[in-house]
Amino acid sequence: MIxxxxxxxxxxxxxxxxxxxxxxxxxxVVLGSPAAVKVLLPQFTRDAxxxxxxFQEAKAASAIRHAGxxxxxxxxxxxxxxxxxAMELLRGEDLAGFAARHGKLAPSLAAQIAMQMLSALDAAHxxxxxxxxxxxxxxxxVRDAGAPGAIRVKILDFGIAKLIGDPLxxxxxxxxxxxxxxxxxxxTYMAPEQCRGGALLDARADLYAVGCILFELLTGRPPFVxxxxxxxxxxxxxxxxxxxxxxDRNLPSNSTPCSPSSSPRSPTIGSHRPLTPSPPSxxxxxxx
Numbered sequence: 001m002i003x004x005x006x007x008x009x010x011x012x013x014x015x016x017x018x019x020x021x022x023x024x025x026x027x028x029v030v031l032g033s034p035a036a037v038k039v040l041l042p043q044f045t046r047d048a049x050x051x052x053x054x055f056q057e058a059k060a061a062s063a064i065r066h067a068g069x070x071x072x073x074x075x076x077x078x079x080x081x082x083x084x085x086a087m088e089l090l091r092g093e094d095l096a097g098f099a100a101r102h103g104k105l106a107p108s109l110a111a112q113i114a115m116q117m118l119s120a121l122d123a124a125h126x127x128x129x130x131x132x133x134x135x136x137x138x139x140x141x142v143r144d145a146g147a148p149g150a151i152r153v154k155i156l157d158f159g160i161a162k163l164i165g166d167p168l169x170x171x172x173x174x175x176x177x178x179x180x181x182x183x184x185x186x187x188t189y190m191a192p193e194q195c196r197g198g199a200l201l202d203a204r205a206d207l208y209a210v211g212c213i214l215f216e217l218l219t220g221r222p223p224f225v226x227x228x229x230x231x232x233x234x235x236x237x238x239x240x241x242x243x244x245x246x247x248d249r250n251l252p253s254n255s256t257p258c259s260p261s262s263s264p265r266s267p268t269i270g271s272h273r274p275l276t277p278s279p280p281s282x283x284x285x286x287x288x
Contacts, residue, residue, distance in 0.1 A: 001039065007074045009035050009086050020044050021054075025089060035073055036090070040083040051083050053159045058085045060158035064127045067147075068120025070140070070156050090154060092142035099136060099217060104248070109149070110217040113141075116153035117210050124155075125203040132194070132201065133160050134209035135186045136216070160184045187229040187236075188222045189213060195233035211241075219247040 001011045001024060009026035015036070016023035021044070026037045044050045058075035071088040078084060095113070099105065105113075117139065124131065131138075134155070144152035185194055191208035194201055215223045223242055224235040244251035 005029060006037050006084050007076060007086055009037055034089040035086050038085045042082055045082050054083050057159040060129045060161040063129055064124050066120050066123035068116055068153055068155055070154050090140050090142050092140055094137055095139035095141060096136035098141055104220045105217045110214055112148055113153055114210055114214045120155050121206050129161050130201060130203055131158060131161050131206050133185045134206055135189045136213060187232040190236060192237045195236045218244055218251060
């Protein structure tokens with residue numbers, strides 16, 4: 001792939017490898033502007049469901065205009081049939097790696113990260129896009145002098161996002177087909193109604209995931225830890241979320257950032273208390 005032109009971008013070198021694709025550093029053939037190009041591996045190109053979800057990532061992200069959402073420039077297929085997405089090249093690290101290096105974060109820094117996530121998600125939800133798989137691996141931190149504390153939070157990987165109605169820039173009938181009741185997402189951060197496999201998901205599922213992430217940033221562990229995915233999903237559904245002070249006495253004793261977005265005994269979405277962390281008292285430092 002090195003040296004080849006993909007869409008309007010020339011591939012310079014490989015920067016990452018995943019289970020389903022490769023990511024390359026590239027530059028625009030005319031402007032010379034940098035980009036990241038994600039290419040789906042050949043064996044997955046023949047799977048229509050995988051390709052639909054791959055292109056879903058591009059369509060969902062391009063429907064949103066916000067500094068906290070990774071920008072998509074182009075997508076399509078190579079002459080070989082392999083699917084690709086050209087997107088913003090980010091320099092930084094994911095939130096999972098950042099948290100692993102720093103351990104429990106100061107409340108001011110954790111709140112600032114959460115506030116930026118919520119701002120980006122507000123734009124996504126206004127555009128009719130629900131992420132459905134928010135987790136520290138899908139949150140990227142980059143240096144940005146114009147952002148609070150010089151850290152810009154970027155939300156990635158909209159591969160299983162749900163499009164509500166006609167989001168900006170998307171056409172009716174372009175949603176990926178999934179069977180009702182299928183489980184999509186990462187159990188550690190899934191809302192109760194998502195754990196049930198129900199189709200009636202709305203923006204509150206993303207807010208619940210942000211609460212789980214914030215809980216982990218503050219305490220060093222997710223709100224529910226179990227022996228397997230099934231056990232963790234059952235805990236989201238049936239058990240009340242633990243309080244922050246249960247794990248750290250220095251944190252508020254009467255609060256938890258992950259409030260249930262649905263009733264454990266009802267398959268429909270019920271009452272919801274949105275996550276609204278207080279503004280940080282001081283600006284956080286940069287990631288490095």
